[in-house]
Amino acid sequence: MSGITHLKSSEEASFGPQEFFSEQWKVYQKVLNNNYMGHREVYCRLHELLVSYFQKPFKMLDLGCGDANFTAQALLNTNIASYKGIDLSNPALEIAKQNMAVVQCDTTFIQGDFSELVSQLMQAQQDRFDVILISFALHHLHLEQKDYFIGQLKSLLASGGIFILIDIVSKEEEDRETYIKRYLEGVQKYWSLLTPQEYSMVENHISSSDFPETQQTLQEISQKYSFTRFKCLYCDPQETTQLLCFSQ
Numbered sequence: 001m002s003g004i005t006h007l008k009s010s011e012e013a014s015f016g017p018q019e020f021f022s023e024q025w026k027v028y029q030k031v032l033n034n035n036y037m038g039h040r041e042v043y044c045r046l047h048e049l050l051v052s053y054f055q056k057p058f059k060m061l062d063l064g065c066g067d068a069n070f071t072a073q074a075l076l077n078t079n080i081a082s083y084k085g086i087d088l089s090n091p092a093l094e095i096a097k098q099n100m101a102v103v104q105c106d107t108t109f110i111q112g113d114f115s116e117l118v119s120q121l122m123q124a125q126q127d128r129f130d131v132i133l134i135s136f137a138l139h140h141l142h143l144e145q146k147d148y149f150i151g152q153l154k155s156l157l158a159s160g161g162i163f164i165l166i167d168i169v170s171k172e173e174e175d176r177e178t179y180i181k182r183y184l185e186g187v188q189k190y191w192s193l194l195t196p197q198e199y200s201m202v203e204n205h206i207s208s209s210d211f212p213e214t215q216q217t218l219q220e221i222s223q224k225y226s227f228t229r230f231k232c233l234y235c236d237p238q239e240t241t242q243l244l245c246f247s248q
């Protein structure tokens, strides 16, 4: 595969990205095509943010970029100068490369676990980014892992840079079990084009892999690491998903 750097990852074996791609990826594409997770609204807001925030060329790091389809659309007609996408899945990165071809900027794609790669990028001390984006991927980490991970991001940000988190967010005082139950009720009600088998895959994935935090918790973690400014730029009508912007 050309243009994609491969880094070995211990996570790769356990997560099974090839399996994820072939099985869950198709369902995820169906979810995106029907806008069940609100990508259209969220990425429209992201585009507005990037246009208003960066009057000068900027560099973006996209962690868990997947096929970068929505990111590419959000980056059109912005001052993007360079884009680096990281994902566990090779096939997703191959598609990301094609999707990003419409955006006029330097692109790099790295296959590997972003938790490990962020440490490596920090140690290399070469890259600094104006935007670090992580969209629908942080919630797989447990609270301590999220804390450690967010703590590392600061040293990868250029002066004046922003950290953008798009993810599932639970309500204050809502525990994980209640959130998952509420989210799945929404899936059953609104994701009407899923087949019973697809619903079952979604339910299994969410029940086993989703660990949402409250906005308050995410804000507290980021404040601990000197992200003193915080804005919620989007919250969906079901109050399950948010676009949060952190800066220093």
Ligand SMILES: C[S@@+](CC[C@H](N)C(=O)[O-])C[C@H]1O[C@@H](n2cnc3c(N)ncnc32)[C@H](O)[C@@H]1O
Binding pocket: 011, 017, 020, 063, 064, 065, 066, 067, 068, 070, 086, 087, 088, 089, 092, 112, 113, 114, 115, 134, 135, 136, 137, 140
């Ligand atoms: C739900 S998809 C989100 C894709 C895209 N960012 C979006 O918002 O539509 C999650 C993506 O994160 C990737 N991912 C999950 N954990 C990862 C990790 N530890 N390191 C790198 N990529 C990861 C998966 O392979 C998948 O492509």
